[in-house]
Amino acid sequence: MKQEIEIEFKNLVNKSEFKKLLAYFQLTDRDFIMQENHYFDTNDFQLKNAGAALRIRNKNGKFVLTLKQPHEHGLLETHIDLTESEAQELMTETKNFPTEMTAALQRLGISSSRLAYFGTLKTYRAEIEYKSGLLVFDHSFYLDTDDVEIEYEVQDETQGLLAFESLLQDFSIPKRNTANKIKRFYDRKYQLLSEE
Numbered sequence: 791m792k793q794e795i796e797i798e799f800k801n802l803v804n805k806s807e808f809k810k811l812l813a814y815f816q817l818t819d820r821d822f823i824m825q826e827n828h829y830f831d832t833n834d835f836q837l838k839n840a841g842a843a844l845r846i847r848n849k850n851g852k853f854v855l856t857l858k859q860p861h862e863h864g865l866l867e868t869h870i871d872l873t874e875s876e877a878q879e880l881m882t883e884t885k886n887f888p889t890e891m892t893a894a895l896q897r898l899g900i901s902s903s904r905l906a907y908f909g910t911l912k913t914y915r916a917e918i919e920y921k922s923g924l925l926v927f928d929h930s931f932y933l934d935t936d937d938v939e940i941e942y943e944v945q946d947e948t949q950g951l952l953a954f955e956s957l958l959q960d961f962s963i964p965k966r967n968t969a970n971k972i973k974r975f976y977d978r979k980y981q982l983l984s985e986e
Contacts (some may be wrong), residue, residue: 791890797864797955800941800968807963808927808938812916814961817927820915824902825849828881828909829972832904835980840898843972844891844905846877853877853889855887856895863947868894881907911975921953922946933978940969948982 803811803982828846831837837844842859853872858865870888872880877885887895887902895902911932918925923941923944931935942949958965970979 791888792869794867794869795861795864796858796867796943797945797947797950798941798943799951800939801938801954801958801963801978802937803963805952807938808929809959810961813939815917815918815925815927822914822927822929823850823916825913825915826851827911827913827971827975828877829908829975830880830884830905831908831976832905833906834898835976836837836900836904837898838973838976842898843970844895845972846872846880848877853903855880858869859898874946883902907978909975911971913971920957921955923950924954925957928971930974932971932975933982935974937974 812821816844826848827849840859842850842857844857845855847854847856851874853874855870855872855877857868859868860866869889870891872888884905885903885905885907895905905969909932911930913928914931922943923942924943926943928939928941930939940957940972942950942954944953957964
């Protein structure tokens, strides 16, 4: 099990803004790799309501179970590597979560036995080093929706925010209140469930 603090800034962009950024940074389709995030929560959205998220990410055939939870300096991420068969078992039966993850969930007051698999968000991602951080370009597909965003992952929150806001200004991109992917996924999932 590994833990880290994630500090990132994000902004949804429209397709025209996205294309302008890709052209400026000379990124093409060949620079993008595909990753899948498989999301879990309880049927009454206990993780979402706690500001937390649980996913399995499949990237380049590597499967990592991650719990994200609020932290005073961003998000605390708890990672556990899984084999492909372990990941598939969790997505089909949602039982047998690793002991360390079950304990982390219990600290949030959530029983792993109540978790359900909610679906997959597929992202095509390109990454480049930019100033003192990592600039990420994402085109995500989930449920019946797709969106594009840029993210900026940094170590220093103050310097990172200045660099990110400067980038948005340089490209005349308005700062948009942007929820993270899992929140956008769950908001759409909740909307679809309420329409049934």
